[in-house]
Amino acid sequence: MDPLSGAGPRRARGRLGAASPGARAAAAPWARFSAWLECVCVVTFDLELGQALELVYPSDFRxxxxxxxxxxxxxxxDSHSGCLGDTQFSFRIRQCGRQKSPWHAEDWHYNSGAPVSLQREPAHYFGYVYFRQVKDSSVKRGYFQKSLVLVSRLPFVRLFQALLSLIAPEYFDKLAPCLEAVCSEIDQWPAPMPGQTLNLPVMGVVLQLLPFALQVHVPSRVDRPEHSPPKQCSHENLLPAPVVLTSVHELDLFRCFQPVLTHVQTLWELMLLGEPLVVLAPSPAMSSEMVLALISCLQPLKFCCDYRPYFTIHDSEFKEFTTRTQAPPNVVLGVTNPFFIKTLQHWPHILRVGEPKMSGDLPKQVKLKKPSRLKTLDTKPGLYTTYSAHLHRDKALLKRLLKGLQKKRPWDTQTALLRRHLLELTQSFIIPLEHYMASLMPLQKSITPWKTPPQIRPFRQDDFLRSLEHAGPQLTCILKGDWLGLYRWVDGRRFFKSPHFDGWYRQRHKEMAQKLEALHLEAICEAQNIETWMKDKSEVEVVDLVLKLREKLVQAQGHQLPVKEAALQRAQLHIETVIGSLPKDLQAVLCPP
Incomplete structure (x- = not known):
């Protein structure tokens, strides 16, 4: 069974976390469930232990x-947050070096079509939390405190928050049977296929409720950044109209950035350069939303630095991130405990936001302040940094957004304006890099069938910087400022030292190398003179050609090379022709019975 295809027999299941012996023998148990989630956890408060893991489902997930x-x-x-009622937020943790489960071998099937910012995390887990704290006299401590947590390697914050808002209230009322039913339904979902609209039924007849459905569109690499909402598919008459999510991951960017609108471009620059930043907020919800909004500023560029939407003093990386013996790491931390102000005073950038406040009918903006003023635990909201932005502030956009707020323009429209502005900034910055990188690719006419393909030329930073004079961001963005300084900053070529450049360069170099291999394979397939080539070649050289052709075929058939099926068939004929020219004993070695 293809672990991501959704095909195969239904897995038998008994009580919560149990499975039949036959199901456990399957090649990839819980494959369809794990295409979306690693596991579901329930965390409760124990008077003796504090926070305790009450349940993990499936129970055999380690x-x-x-x-x-x-x-x-x-x-x-955090105890400083004082969250009463229901709260949703998210976190991100490192995986601890465990080997991948069998179904993760098929990650490429999803990742090959997904935008880089939406690919599965190879080394981190996302935790999507629904926390409830309400007064309860039947509990010794006087409060019911419990969290339902979805653990996934997919950055689908909007989808999983919507899913939690459906299942968590039911779970807190009905507990284990409800959770078992929901997980059974998720185990029937189709895999997340980029570019397709999927219907994901949840909360069905097992709970004796009218079933809901989440209809989502998983974007693909070829989608426009702002695609139109998917058309609603036809449903059985028994199903109500679906809850339509036009995005699985995008937050309400304008709502998140309301208090920092005047500093959005400065924050975009800090994110682009991979600068260490602490976000101190009054609640995990505000903390995680602000961090996720900040890292989304760089789309379509992948955010390659570490980030923690919610971080506490109990985290296993606490000492690593707070040490003063070395420079702060490239990470964005979201925290709620004021203790971090004192602990992280040596960090170069700290953003403190409070509960949303209005100045008249406009959101009150945090002020830009020097880090030297960050001395006490009751410091006022502000962006504490000595960084000076390279680009001039887009006053026209700011005026338009604030005017839209006064006129009660729809929030999704406000978010679209802000997102488009950030997208234009990132694309203007990246396009010169893309153009220069493309110039390093060997010409197609230099690729010949029977010679090793030429290499991609090295990226030379000085050559690239010189190219900016006639092919820089000023050609695609009307925003004025020191674009050149943004690439190399005053203390060295800052962007080129950031994880973002390294991640972008590795991805582009990999794609170009695969394209080069594909062009070479196509050149071999289209060659008409293979017999002529073999005439003056030794048996060792001929056998080497067979092995290399087979290796390229395996790569291409594994979708690692963009080669047409007809070309692959011609390559197979070439292999058969070459093997047929060899002595019988070698033929037997290369084509064993």
Whole structure:
């Protein structure tokens, strides 16, 4: 069974977390469930232990002790937050070096079509939390405190928050049977296929409720950045109209950035350069939303630095991130405990936001302040940094957004304006890099069938910087400022030292190398003179050609090379022709019975 295809027999299941012996023998149990989620956790408050892991489903999913501890501490708001009622937020933790499960071998099937910013995380887990704290006299401590947590390697914050808002209230009322039913339904979902609209039924007849459905469009690499909402598909008469999510990941950017609108471009620059930043917010919800909004500023460029939407003093990386013996790491931390102001005073950039406040009918903006003023635990909201932005502020956009707020323009329209502005900034910055990188690709006419393909020329930073004079961002963006300085900053070529450049360059070089291999394979397939080539070649050289052709075929058939099926068939004929020219004993070695 293809672990991501959704095909194969239904897995038998008994009580919560149990499975039949036959199901356990399957090649990839829980494959369809794991295409979306790694596991579901329930975290409760124990009077003796504090936060404790009450349940993991499926029960045979293995979490390390460190992962369990992190999930427990990060699933409850900090005591300073004082969150009563229901709260949703998210966190991100490192996987602890465990080998991948069998179904993860098919990650490429999804990743090959997904935008880089939406690919599965290879080394981190996302935790999507629904926390409830309400007064309960039947509990010794006087409060019911529990979190339902979805653990996934997919950055689908909007989808999983919507899913939690459906299932968590039901779970808190009905507990284990409800969770078992929901997981059974998720185990029937089709895999997340980029570019397709999927219907994901949840909360069905098992709960004796009218079933809901989440209709989502998983974007693909070829989608326009702002695609239109998907058309609603036809449904059975028994199903109500679906809850339509036009995006699985995009936040309400304008709502998140309301208090920092005047500093959005400065924050975009800090994100682009991979600068360490602490976001101190009054609640995990505000903390995680602000961090996720900040890292989304760079789309379609992948955010390659570390980031933690919600981080506590109990995190296993606390000492690593707070040490003063070395420079702060390239990470964006979202915190709620004021203790971090004192602990992280040496960090170059700290953004403190409070509860949303209005100045008249406009959102009150945080002020730009020097880090030297960050001395006490009751410091006022502000962006504490010595960084000076390279680009001039787009006053026209700011005026338009604030005017739209006064006129009660729809929030999704406000978000679209802000997102388009950030997208134009990122694309203007990246396009010169893309053009220069393309110039390093060997010409197609230099690729010949029977010679090793030429190499991609090295990226020379000085050559690129010289190219900016006639092919820089000023050609595609009306925004004025020191674009050149943004690439190399005063203390060295800052962007080129950032994880973002390294991640972008590795991805583009990999894609170009695959294209080069594909062009070489096509040149071999289209060659008409293979017999002529073999005349003066030794048996060793001929056998080497067979092995290399087979290797290229395996790569191409594994979708690692963009080659047409007809070309692959011609390559197979070439292999058969070459093998047929060899002595019988070698033929037997190369084509064993």
């Amino acid at each position: 979490l390390t002790d460190k992962e369990k501890s992190s999930i427990c501490y990060l699933s409850f708001p």
